[in-house]
Amino acid sequence: MVRILPLYTQEAQLVKALRKADPKAQRMLYDKYASRMLGVCMRYVGDQMTAEDILVEGFMKVFDKIEQFKSEGSFEGWMRRIMVNESLGYLRQRKRLQEDTILDEAHGIVDDTALADQSLEASEMMDMIETLPTGYRTVFNLYAIEGYSHAEIADMLGITESTSKSQLHRARALLQQLVKNWEDELKKKEIYEKASS
Structure with a gap:
């Protein structure tokens, strides 16, 4: 029996696929981290709908700025910083x-x-x-x-x-x-x- 490994199991492979704008990799990243990153956004804005909007904007920025991730340190930490900055940007706008x-x-x-x-x-x-x-x-x-x-x-x-x-x-x-x-x-x-x- 052939065992099929999940797509993009290694973080480095996932980042590489994200750099190619692979929709499957983007979906996998979103599914894996959305709930954690939503929690980050919620801590700053305190409103579920606003936090969800910020989350989407944050993920769009992650996908757009993936080339800026230099594989130094945690990828999740890099994403978290983007979510924090998006939340702060929202607060500044308001x-x-x-x-x-x-x-x-x-x-x-x-x-x-x-x-x-x-x-x-x-x-x-x-x-x-x-x-x-x-x-x-x-x-x-x-x-x-x-x-x-x-x-x-x-x-x-x-x-x-x-x-x-x-x-x-x-x-x-x-x-x-x-x-x-x-x-x-x-x-x-x-x-x-x-x-x-």
């Missing part, structure tokens, strides 16, 4: 970052303490991150999830490093408050269940 930055200056600083509870699920934390104002969420994602420095974030968003640090600080403080509220609700529920039994 000028939502600038509006949040102006609002940010008007708010008082809340004490920053470490996010805590081990029982908080990752999906619940991601839901909390999605509720942050756009500027806070963007800086938090770039710094805490994508691993960019404040200098890189400032350059990408056209803000100062101190604004990046300030927005990160306030995002963490707001997340801390959201976690505390979640913990308080959990305690109330436990007390109620004990009293009911």
